[in-house]
Amino acid sequence: MATNGAGRIRHLRGHSRFGGRAGLLEALYQRAFALLTDALGTVPVTEDPIDDLRELAYAYRDFALAGPQRYLFMFSRPLPDFEPTGGLHAEVLQTAFAPVIGAVRRSGAEGLGAVRAAYCLWCVMHGLVGLELTDVLRTPLIAWGITGEDPAAAERMYRAGIEAMIAGLELRERPDASGT
Numbered sequence: 263m264a265t266n267g268a269g270r271i272r273h274l275r276g277h278s279r280f281g282g283r284a285g286l287l288e289a290l291y292q293r294a295f296a297l298l299t300d301a302l303g304t305v306p307v308t309e310d311p312i313d314d315l316r317e318l319a320y321a322y323r324d325f326a327l328a329g330p331q332r333y334l335f336m337f338s339r340p341l342p343d344f345e346p347t348g349g350l351h352a353e354v355l356q357t358a359f360a361p362v363i364g365a366v367r368r369s370g371a372e373g374l375g376a377v378r379a380a381y382c383l384w385c386v387m388h389g390l391v392g393l394e395l396t397d398v399l400r401t402p403l404i405a406w407g408i409t410g411e412d413p414a415a416a417e418r419m420y421r422a423g424i425e426a427m428i429a430g431l432e433l434r435e436r437p438d439a440s441g442t
Contacts, residue, residue, distance in 0.1 A: 287344045295354035301325040302361045311368035319424045326391045369433040379431045386427040390420045
């Protein structure tokens with residue numbers, strides 16, 4: 263929307279270049295995942311795949327917190343009539359999370375086991391970020407060590423969840439960390 267100079271609002275027709283509303287939403291969806299891919303791509307690959315997984319997890323959280331509405335659009339389907347076409351959903355996820363799968367493979371998991379381990383790690387990342395974005399952690403959960411008054415509680419919970427999942431998956435640095 264924009265004003266026409268007289269203070270009246272007019273609708274912009276920019277979505278027509280994308281083939282309509284569905285095309286525009288799909289372009290936004292692809293762009294959002296491209297930004298996530300870029301964010302995870304900034305994490306350097308080091309000799310320590312476990313540290314790389316931690317850094318990837320922290321970059322994922324930072325990405326989500328920097329654009330909560332974008333993140334919700336990517337993962338929560340706030341527009342019930344929008345569904346990515348064909349295999350786009352799988353394609354953007356595979357591309358965005360390739361660094362996570364790579365780090366899991368470098369930690370010793372192989373084949374489908376690496377993909378499943380990466381998926382399990384992402385489930386924890388996604389779940390904890392989702393709780394944080396919906397402000398669940400602002401409510402006191404005293405038995406869980408969340409007072410509701412500590413702004414760093416969500417980050418501590420996120421880091422603890424990542425550490426627990428890495429330990430539970432028994433991921434470790436391989437003697438040959440190159441992944442070969």
